[in-house]
Amino acid sequence: MRTEYIKMLDAVTETTTSNNYYVGDCKRLMFIVTRADDDTGSSAFTFKGGMSSDKATTAPTMVSLNVIETNVANANNQTILRTTGKTITNENASYLLWLDLEEFPVEFVNCTVTETNNGTHSASLLKFID
DSSP: OEEEEEEEEEEEOSOEEOOOEEOTTEEEEEEEEEEESOSSOEEEEEEEEEEOSOTTTOOOEEEEOOOEEEOOOOTTOOSOEEESEEEEESSOEEEEEEEETTTSOOSEEEEEEEEESSOEEEEEEEEEEO
């Protein structure tokens, strides 16, 4: 298995949506989301996925992915939570999120960060390619 690293959003300072990235050849994805230069705001990262019959020329219809995995304990003391993304509030921090494409296959993903007040926001994608 090989990997490929992609910078989806690079220190943006306002609400931004990344390009769509082809992931149809992957088994699993790791998203790294980061908030920096925090004062009192937040960065809400959400992810969408889509399918297309022609990856070269057709823009896919993108829908919210509510199957992103994060290692957060919930009220039932379970260790995996499925979510649509991650919000980072009042801190400089980075978090890892996962998408298993064998369970939830999509061909494209993108990331939107919604800014409240201030900060810089970055999102990266590590593709685990079959």
